[in-house]
Amino acid sequence: KAFSYAHTSDSHKHKEKHRDKEHRHKDHKKDKERERSKHSNSEHKDHFEKKHKDKLKHSDASEKHKEKHKDHKEREKEKRREDKVGSLITPLEERYTDGSKWRFLEHKGPVFAPPYEPMPDKVKFFYDGKPMKLSAPAEEVATFFAKMLEHEYTTKDIFRKNFFKDWRKEMTPEEKSKITDLNKCDFSDMSAFFKAQSEARKQMSKEEKQKIKEENERILQEYGFCIMDNHKERIGNFRIEPPGLFRGRGDHPKMGMLKRRIRPQDIIINCSKDSKIPKAPPGTKWKEVRHDNKVTWLVSWTENIQAHTKLPLNYLFITLALRAGNEKEEGETADTVGCCSLRVEHIKLYPKMDDQEYVVEFDFLGKDSIRYYNKIPVEKRVFKNLQLFLENKQPEDDLFDRLNTSILNKHLQELMDGLTAKVFRTYNASITLQQQLKQLTTGDDSVPAKILSYNRANRAVAILCNHQRAPPKTFEKSMQNLQTKIDDKQSQLSTARKQLKAAKADHKASHDEKSKKTVEVKRKAVQRIEEQLMKLQMQATDREENKQIALGTSKLNYLDPRISVAWCKKYGIPIEKIYNKTQREKFAWAIDMAEKDYEF
Structure with missing residues (x-):
């Protein structure tokens, strides 16, 4: 497996444009400094020339202040731009003629999953009705199953079979001799413990949540960026996936197998020879350190489930x-x-x-x-x-x-x-989205209606690419809750319409200014509730249509984001309605460059 840069287009051109502007500005400053130096060395001039020189100095100082202020503004503007765009995305690699992707690459390495913390003594595992103390390796794997106890995966025969087989590999000989039947294992105490932990996290104070947020930000700043050819670039995923049980999709034959903990000795580091090589955690060492500038991955390892190295007719x-x-x-x-x-x-x-x-x-x-x-x-x-x-x-x-x-x-x-073959698949996805958006979007529609049109266009792509999923476990409950909201809103609308009718009748009888204002207030209330109701109905339709379709896969991995950005700009849809914060950071280059008339 590996993590690397998420390649983008044209953001590099923007950076070059800013750097060229900065270089020209610096050259202009040097010329002015040489001019000022020439004046300052003319001490033998007469009083008039001295007076004139002082005037020039004053003028130059003023110019210098203006240039300095302008230079500062340019640097701040560039810094804000790089913070927003450059350091969150990766520009296209330099077009080196020898096939190289970079000349210099430096990073801090990956962040590993935290070590396993044994269960408290009060939390028991039971076998055949009797409490049994497990060794740390066996207990850790048992917790993976306990966390999924209420999920339908743990009821599937293939999942249970694969889990039990891999779990026994982590047991001591004594544990193996005792634990021979998964059906006799009771993980309910463990499961209750993890539920309580989950609830406790939800009840954390703002201060506690802020502390965690600050720590995550510190880790991001230290490990979440790399330096490539003098560019500070955001790393898509710098954390090593923690151990757990493989789920897979559909009826995958390997579901339930143990995804083993990745350790430093499994990791291959890729960086330039002249960079500061990442340090392995104390007492460990990397599997290998490479200096391969023909690739853009930073860290690579081989996972045990699929048994292949992952890198992102x-x-x-x-x-x-x-x-x-x-x-x-x-x-x-x-x-x-x-x-x-x-x-x-x-x-x-x-x-x-x-x-x-x-x-x-x-x-x-x-x-x-x-x-x-x-x-x-x-x-x-x-x-x-x-x-x-x-x-x-x-x-x-x-x-x-x-x-x-x-x-x-x-x-x-x-x-x-x-x-490659995948290029055609990607092209088909993007061109389908663009065509569907043109067919489905009406300029006079409300924002919720337009977003529904977008999701329907995205759905057409997902169907084309066969991006299916099982309906979420909570689907029926969430739909019931949404329907309750719709019913309540319809009741509110009925009441509001009656109030509007009564207000109109009152105004017809009195014809005074107060009753006129009341009619206007009631009319706006009806309009507002109608819009809210329509939004809820759109949500219900959207959820029902997409309950078995995975929209995110095509949106993130197949579709040219400029199509979506251009559509948003053309119809005045906030980008936040289509892409969340992480996605906006990933596609910042598209948000920056795509105009409303962009055509794929």
Whole structure:
């Protein structure tokens, strides 16, 4: 796994523009200083010249003050800009001709998860109805299960099986001999302890919360930035993920497995030779320190679950935005496939279906074991080629038996530098968002209605990319609460309308100024409640439509943020309605550069 910079576009140009302006300003100052020096050395001049010189000095001093003030303002402006943009995002790497991404790279290394703190003696683990003291390693893994006790994951057979298998690896021989059946394990006391801790955190005072906030800010300032080629850059994620139980999505075969604690000896550090190399925690050392300027990652490690190093055909993936699909070692991961690894059993061909010709039906498990099911009409030539690929093959045979992702991407690289299968998927997502926004947005709509249109456009992208999720556990309850609010608001509206009707009748009878003002107040009250009701109804519609769709994945990883920013600026939608604070920091470059007429 690794963390690195989040690459952006064009913010580097803005920085260069400011630096050029600053350099020109400094050159101008030097010329003035030389001019002043020339005057100050002319002491042999007569009284008139001296008087004139004093006048010049006074003028120069005034100019110097103005220049100094102007220079200070420029530096402050640049500093504010870099604080807002430059130090939170990463500009495009320098276009070095040798393929280098940087010349200088320095950082403080990662922040590790805090060490395990044993449970208080009063908190018990029970086996077969009897309390049992666990060793620290076994107890820590037991707490992972206890924290999830009320989650549906812990009821799934595959989750329980994988957890118990990995948990036993952490037990002492004595514990292994006693704990042989997960069904006899009682984690309820542990679970209650963690619930109480959670409630205590919610009840913390403002001072306690502020103290935690300040400590997090201190850690951010120390570890959350790196220096790359004289730029201070924000690191996307500088914290090592704590140990826990793997969840996965869908019915992932590895759910419940133990995600082991990452230690310094697992970490590869990447920095420049002339930088100050990060120090490993006392008593430890890094696995390796590299100086590879052909990559932009800072820290790398191998996780035990997926067992791979993490760092952050043509017609099918171009048209359907399918993932290319990567080769996997047999038995190592779930039976998930992509475009290149499709098997015969994953598609069916229909010369005609529902008044459409040349229909292809796809049915397979994609990334994270999420089912992809789709029926799509294709060109006749594509349909005929697929028929040829299916000939004389068994259901378990590869559809594209002479192709893999490496061959595909190599071919694409020959067509255009940097072109990969994922580029098409990203393009399809972004162009779909732009087209949907144009179709769905009406200028006269209210802000809530426009945001609903945006989420519907985003939903179309998520469906295209097959970004599904299970409905949240609290979905039904939250919808009930929202419906209660809608009912209450409708009742308020009914009352407000009656009051408005009565006020109008009163004004009709009296025709005085007071009754006229009352009518206006009641009318505004009705209008305000109508707007509030509409907003709640929009929220309900939005939640219902997106309960099984993961909008965030495409928004953060596939969509060009300039499309969303331009849409916000065009229709007067606050950026905060689309991106939260963290997302605004990540996309600060797009917010800064995209105008309302931007076209993807």
